Amino acid sequence: MDVYAPQVWQPHERPTLPGSPSSPHHSFPRRVAFFVIGFIVAITGGLGNALVIVNLPYLQGSLGVFSAEIQWLPAAYVMANVSMNLLLVKFRQQYGLRLFTELFLVLYALATVAHLFVHGLASAIAVRAAHGMSGAALTTLGLYYVLQAFPAQHRVKGVVLGIGFSQLATPMARLFSTNLMEIAEWRGLYFFELGLALLSLGCVLYLKLPPGDRIRAFEKMDFVTFGLFAPGVALLSAVLALGRTVWWFESRWLGLCLVGAIVLISAALLIEHNRARPLINTRWLTTGNMTRLALSVLLIRIVQSEANGTVGFLQTLGLNNDQMQMLWIVVMAGAVLGMLVSAWTITPARIPAQLMFSLVVMAIGAYMDAHATNLTRPADMYISQFLLGFGGAFFIGPTFVSGFGAVVAAPNNLVSFSVMFSITQTLGSLLGSAIVGTFQVAREKYHSSLLTEHLTLLNPLVAARIQNGGAALGGVVGDPAVRSAQGVASLGAAATREANILAYNDVFLMVTVIALLTLAWMLARYLWSICTVCPPSLFQGAQTGIAAVSLTNSESR
Numbered sequence: 001m002d003v004y005a006p007q008v009w010q011p012h013e014r015p016t017l018p019g020s021p022s023s024p025h026h027s028f029p030r031r032v033a034f035f036v037i038g039f040i041v042a043i044t045g046g047l048g049n050a051l052v053i054v055n056l057p058y059l060q061g062s063l064g065v066f067s068a069e070i071q072w073l074p075a076a077y078v079m080a081n082v083s084m085n086l087l088l089v090k091f092r093q094q095y096g097l098r099l100f101t102e103l104f105l106v107l108y109a110l111a112t113v114a115h116l117f118v119h120g121l122a123s124a125i126a127v128r129a130a131h132g133m134s135g136a137a138l139t140t141l142g143l144y145y146v147l148q149a150f151p152a153q154h155r156v157k158g159v160v161l162g163i164g165f166s167q168l169a170t171p172m173a174r175l176f177s178t179n180l181m182e183i184a185e186w187r188g189l190y191f192f193e194l195g196l197a198l199l200s201l202g203c204v205l206y207l208k209l210p211p212g213d214r215i216r217a218f219e220k221m222d223f224v225t226f227g228l229f230a231p232g233v234a235l236l237s238a239v240l241a242l243g244r245t246v247w248w249f250e251s252r253w254l255g256l257c258l259v260g261a262i263v264l265i266s267a268a269l270l271i272e273h274n275r276a277r278p279l280i281n282t283r284w285l286t287t288g289n290m291t292r293l294a295l296s297v298l299l300i301r302i303v304q305s306e307a308n309g310t311v312g313f314l315q316t317l318g319l320n321n322d323q324m325q326m327l328w329i330v331v332m333a334g335a336v337l338g339m340l341v342s343a344w345t346i347t348p349a350r351i352p353a354q355l356m357f358s359l360v361v362m363a364i365g366a367y368m369d370a371h372a373t374n375l376t377r378p379a380d381m382y383i384s385q386f387l388l389g390f391g392g393a394f395f396i397g398p399t400f401v402s403g404f405g406a407v408v409a410a411p412n413n414l415v416s417f418s419v420m421f422s423i424t425q426t427l428g429s430l431l432g433s434a435i436v437g438t439f440q441v442a443r444e445k446y447h448s449s450l451l452t453e454h455l456t457l458l459n460p461l462v463a464a465r466i467q468n469g470g471a472a473l474g475g476v477v478g479d480p481a482v483r484s485a486q487g488v489a490s491l492g493a494a495a496t497r498e499a500n501i502l503a504y505n506d507v508f509l510m511v512t513v514i515a516l517l518t519l520a521w522m523l524a525r526y527l528w529s530i531c532t533v534c535p536p537s538l539f540q541g542a543q544t545g546i547a548a549v550s551l552t553n554s555e556s557r
Contacts, residue, residue, distance in 0.1 A: 042142025079133030160397030334389030
């Protein structure tokens with residue numbers, strides 16, 4: 001039997017694209033099972049990495065490595081995740097998505113088990129790379145499972161929910177990762193991660209997706225492109241992940257990596273640009289519509305990096321994750337509500353308004369945080385962080401749908417869209433963290449210089465502050481010189497803390513400005529499209545995308 005022979009489908013069953021499952025009718029209990037498994041699989045794709053990212057300082061101590069070395073863990077995940085998206089689409093078109101997922105879930109589980117017995121930086125990086133490869137398949141697989149839970153007329157809501165589940169990973173990790181660390185220190189995280197991988201593998205084996213059409217997709221030149229593109233992305237990920245830690249202009253190897261990334265990625269794109277059947281369609285990706293879509297998603301990802309600034313700000317005040325639990329519950333509630341409201345309200349005409357509304361919400365939240373002081377506590381940030389969680393989850397589904405329409409019109413561009421979406425999401429999060437972190441460091445140095453230039457013993461207020469700081473140690477330290485030195489150190493620590501607080505306020509204000517500028521750009525494009533009596537070009541694929549994922553198949557009927 002030829003597995004690549006076209007199959008006969010009922011009109012409602014026909015797969016949207018080669019490599020995607022068909023859509024037969026399911027009973028209600030079976031739909032519920034598909035939805036639950038879709039949630040489990042989608043969460044597994046991101047939660048393991050989120051657990052590591054939110055606990056990097058603790059893992060650094062358990063591994064006994066420097067702060068720069070621990071940054072290789074998130075970098076390894078991004079390297080593998082973005083690169084595997086290049087091959088994943090064609091793999092599932094030729095061999096089926098489930099086979100790919102089973103292979104890499106087993107690899108992920110084996111690497112995690114090995115890490116439990118061989119605990120070191122190298123094994124931790126291997127686990128993160130394995131998770132990145134499996135995560136590339138799990139995100140798509142979770143979406144397909146969720147879609148099976150919805151009837152055709154509501155399937156676009158399933159797209160929003162299936163894509164939105166990934167937004168829950170980070171707040172969920174912050175909620176209970178401390179408890180996992182208390183159970184078995186770093187092993188608690190990896191035991192939980194292993195359990196997720198095995199649970200997802202069991203679910204995938206227990207309830208299989210319906211079959212779909214398969215085609216011969218791979219060509220020899222695809223692997224040449226992958227051989228250039230993958231190491232190029234790996235080098236770029238290393239630069240973005242470690243640049244702020246080792247500092248951009250202080251490490252020569254960063255420049256060499258960046259040059260290597262530019263050369264390798266450019267060579268891969270040059271090859272693809274001249275291919276008759278490219279793996280990455282550069283001509284399609286550089287059209288105005290797709291370029292604007294990619295840029296808008298990348299800018300929104302940078303706005304979402306405000307959450308990293310919030311964590312850093314609260315840690316500057318001396319708070320740990322246990323004292324932020326209610327804050328993460330609020331963020332989680334905002335993300336869940338944003339995902340549900342987005343799914344409930346999505347229509348082709350509303351997509352531009354939805355994306356602009358999400359920017360307004362996130363701009364308001366970031367601006368509220370821009371007035372923090374040393375008296376600010378998590379309770380003071382509940383509303384702002386709720387808005388940021390809501391806006392971040394609200395935009396992701398409409399963004400995916402608006403771009404998917406262009407793919408349905410030209411199915412050969414599915415790989416290109418997958419790579420573009422992965423880069424703007426995964427690599428974009430690294431870029432956002434790098435920008436936010438670098439800006440915070442630069443502003444902290446600026447504010448420190450302004451504060452410390454007035455700290456002189458000729459100022460009676462400064463002298464009194466130093467004396468009071470030393471007097472607090474009078475019952476412990478008898479030497480007046482030592483007490484005076486401790487008073488100076490105490491005053492210096494206070495000045496550094498205030499400089500960091502002012503720097504984080506600048507970060508929050510920068511995020512607000514980026515959100516407002518992005519909003520202004522989208523609004524201008526939308527109004528221009530209306531004035532020229534054309535559909536909004538940034539979102540013109542929305543109607544096609546919604547029709548496609550709804551599987552109306554009007555021609556078949």
